[in-house]
Amino acid sequence: MVFDSDAQALACCRWWQRVLRLQDWDVSVRIVSSAAMKTLDRVGQITEFAAKKLACIDLLNAADYASGADFCSPEQDHEKTLVHELLHLHTLDWPGKDDTGGATNAEEVCVDTLARALVEMKRKNDGLQRENQADEAESDSAGGRENGRSER
Numbered sequence: 001m002v003f004d005s006d007a008q009a010l011a012c013c014r015w016w017q018r019v020l021r022l023q024d025w026d027v028s029v030r031i032v033s034s035a036a037m038k039t040l041d042r043v044g045q046i047t048e049f050a051a052k053k054l055a056c057i058d059l060l061n062a063a064d065y066a067s068g069a070d071f072c073s074p075e076q077d078h079e080k081t082l083v084h085e086l087l088h089l090h091t092l093d094w095p096g097k098d099d100t101g102g103a104t105n106a107e108e109v110c111v112d113t114l115a116r117a118l119v120e121m122k123r124k125n126d127g128l129q130r131e132n133q134a135d136e137a138e139s140d141s142a143g144g145r146e147n148g149r150s151e152r
């Protein structure tokens, strides 16, 4: 999924904050160019002020996926990156950070695996709900026709 606007990104962020129990954080989200990233290989980043429970998530503009760096794959996904960055709020106190607070490889793998799994499960669930609604609508209209016949 690619967000069209900061507002769409923020709405999605609020939804995931509820799921991840991070509603007590004041999180802002921006879609930015690669120039705004701390390093060129990034597709997302989070800056947090834990004492105030404030965080700012930057998501790389989709237009920069290709030009930003070779590392940005075409299947880059704003929602997965957003969830990845939100999950870092749960791992702030994990051990092994470098001097700048950078996460270990193990932490990155954990956060990334969970983010992908969660977003894929959400989409699968959304798809099933749509199928169920379509089935219900179909059986409702079939029932309506049956009732019509029985009245004749």
Ligand SMILES: [Zn+2]
Binding pocket: 084, 088, 103, 108, 111
């Ligand atoms: Zn990360």
